[in-house]
Amino acid sequence: MFDIIPDVQRLTQIFSQATAPTFFLGAVAAFVSLMSSRLSAIIERIRVLNAIPENDPVRGHLKSDVGRLRRRARLLSRGIYAAIISGICATVLLAIVFASEFMGLKYAYGAGFLFIIATIFLGVGLFRFAQEAQIGLAEADEYE
Secondary structure: OOOOOOOHHHHHHHHHHOHHHHHHHHHHHHHHHHHHHHHHHHHHHHHHHHOOOOOOOOOHHHHHHHHHHHHHHHHHHHHHHHHHHHHHHHHHHHHHHHHHHHOOOOOOOOHHHHHHHHHHHHHHHHHHHHHHHHOOOOHHHHOO
């Protein structure tokens, strides 16, 4: 029924077919890391601004930037979430490719659909990142 122990040629084929989802997963991981570091910087900036006393005549006006920073944090958080869903789809796709090839199945049902879903969610994450980048730089970011 199933040929459980693959030969070297079949193993080579399995690894070659797993290359694309693996690179996709690596790109998603790098993207999530980039957005996470930006989110950390934004959260730190919000903490710095919230530590400014209300009656500080020199830096008190900087607290008005907290709303923009919170919006950036929400956009990045949603982008990270979408990219993680993309990564989960790519991981499941990778598992399907390995399992179907390892067991000698001819077709990986749903693999194409999973790749489309992964790509769409990565696109959503990129869109959220673009939105955050668009509002990312303001004059208030230059002051402490």
